[in-house]
Amino acid sequence: MSRLRILRLLVLLLTAFVYSLWHGNFRFKKIIIHCTDSEHGNRDLINMWHQHRGWVEIGYNFVILNGHPLPGVQRPWENGRIEKGRTLLKDGAHARGDNRDSIGISLIGKRNFTEEQIKMIRRFVIDLMYRYNISIDSVFGHYEMQSGILQKKTCPNIDMHWFRDELRREMGQTYGKPI
Numbered sequence: 001m002s003r004l005r006i007l008r009l010l011v012l013l014l015t016a017f018v019y020s021l022w023h024g025n026f027r028f029k030k031i032i033i034h035c036t037d038s039e040h041g042n043r044d045l046i047n048m049w050h051q052h053r054g055w056v057e058i059g060y061n062f063v064i065l066n067g068h069p070l071p072g073v074q075r076p077w078e079n080g081r082i083e084k085g086r087t088l089l090k091d092g093a094h095a096r097g098d099n100r101d102s103i104g105i106s107l108i109g110k111r112n113f114t115e116e117q118i119k120m121i122r123r124f125v126i127d128l129m130y131r132y133n134i135s136i137d138s139v140f141g142h143y144e145m146q147s148g149i150l151q152k153k154t155c156p157n158i159d160m161h162w163f164r165d166e167l168r169r170e171m172g173q174t175y176g177k178p179i
């Protein structure tokens with residue numbers, strides 16, 4: 001192998017390494033919670049809605065189901081289930097100005113979420129916080145972000161002070177020490 005080839009290979013490996021570190025550990029600084037403002041839905045349906053807006057695909061990274069995928073359709077076994085939306089390897093499309101460094105999770109529902117959904121989002125957010133080293137104070141509702149304020153959003157229609165207190169309580173219980 002010529003020296004140039006070896007050099008090229010090294011540069012490639014280094015780039016891949018830095019890229020994976022960035023995506024794996026350093027990229028995400030906050031978690032933003034949304035709701036779909038619809039009584040029903042799932043990943044595939046939101047994907048369609050977002051494509052109708054002209055986006056390539058669903059803008060949220062994760063969706064938490066409520067057991068009503070379509071009007072009149074009940075799937076109680078899906079209540080509280082997480083579906084994967086847009087891969088974390090790409091920028092999300094859920095909070096303009098904050099998409100690059102945040103993970104977007106959406107609850108299906110308008111304002112009355114199921115107990116299973118709340119339980120699941122609490123646990124899931126805590127897992128993501130540990131995985132990406134994100135603190136409780138960097139867990140936001142869409143309405144707290146610049147884009148949400150500008151658009152006068154109330155999304156996700158959950159009092160985030162209450163939610164962060166819930167996280168603190170749960171982390172205290174589960175792990176012994178809140179961060």
Ligand SMILES: [Zn+2]
Binds near residue numbers: 034094142
């Ligand atoms: Zn939102």
